[in-house]
Amino acid sequence: MKIKSLLYIVSLSFLALSCGDEVIVKPRALLRLDYPKPEYRTVQTDCPYSFEMNENATLIKKKGCGTNITYPNMKATLYLTYQDVKNNNLDSLLRDAQKLAYDHTIKANSIPEQPFINPDKKVYGMFYMINGNAATQAEFYVTDSINHFLNGALYFDAKPNFDSIYPAVEYLREDIRKLMETVTWE
Numbered sequence: 001m002k003i004k005s006l007l008y009i010v011s012l013s014f015l016a017l018s019c020g021d022e023v024i025v026k027p028r029a030l031l032r033l034d035y036p037k038p039e040y041r042t043v044q045t046d047c048p049y050s051f052e053m054n055e056n057a058t059l060i061k062k063k064g065c066g067t068n069i070t071y072p073n074m075k076a077t078l079y080l081t082y083q084d085v086k087n088n089n090l091d092s093l094l095r096d097a098q099k100l101a102y103d104h105t106i107k108a109n110s111i112p113e114q115p116f117i118n119p120d121k122k123v124y125g126m127f128y129m130i131n132g133n134a135a136t137q138a139e140f141y142v143t144d145s146i147n148h149f150l151n152g153a154l155y156f157d158a159k160p161n162f163d164s165i166y167p168a169v170e171y172l173r174e175d176i177r178k179l180m181e182t183v184t185w186e
Contacts, residue, residue: 014151030057035074037173040178047082048151052182054175074168078176083149093145093149097126097141100113104134107160116142116180123183129173137169138176151175 047065065082109132125142141151
């Protein structure tokens with residue numbers, strides 16, 4: 001019995017030692033998310049503005065001049081709000097838009113601003129790229145400074161994890177830039 005036990009242990013040891021643990025260095029793997037190349041179409045709204053929107057998104061009209069642009073494949077929504085500039089309220093509209101963006105400084109790593117100026121179409125604005133685990137990843141406003149004010153905020157239907165959603169954020173930020181560049185007032 002002793003010999004069988006000893007033979008069994010030696011056999012197991014031989015099997016365990018015979019399997020070499022060669023270290024194989026694997027290349028660093030990164031998640032690759034490919035999104036379709038955007039194609040844009042002009043959207044005419046019942047409100048006094050129009051813009052170009054990605055064909056991969058869905059437009060949902062809300063009460064008044066509110067509009068949501070949803071991206072079902074990315075589980076993201078761009079919320080647009082339109083307001084008339086009247087009674088010298090431009091300062092308060094600008095202040096509110098800036099406050100909405102900077103309310104995310106608690107969770108954001110940085111909030112770079114990109115001014116937008118198109119004097120030919122009378123469209124002026126600001127684009128806020130909110131980097132980090134904030135609730136929104138981008139906010140913007142555009143105005144003609146006299147009659148029209150449009151602002152928007154991008155939200156994902158998931159707990160914010162900037163590293164995970166970064167490819168989608170970059171894709172959607174380009175869509176927002178395109179929207180800002182193509183806004184026309186009526």
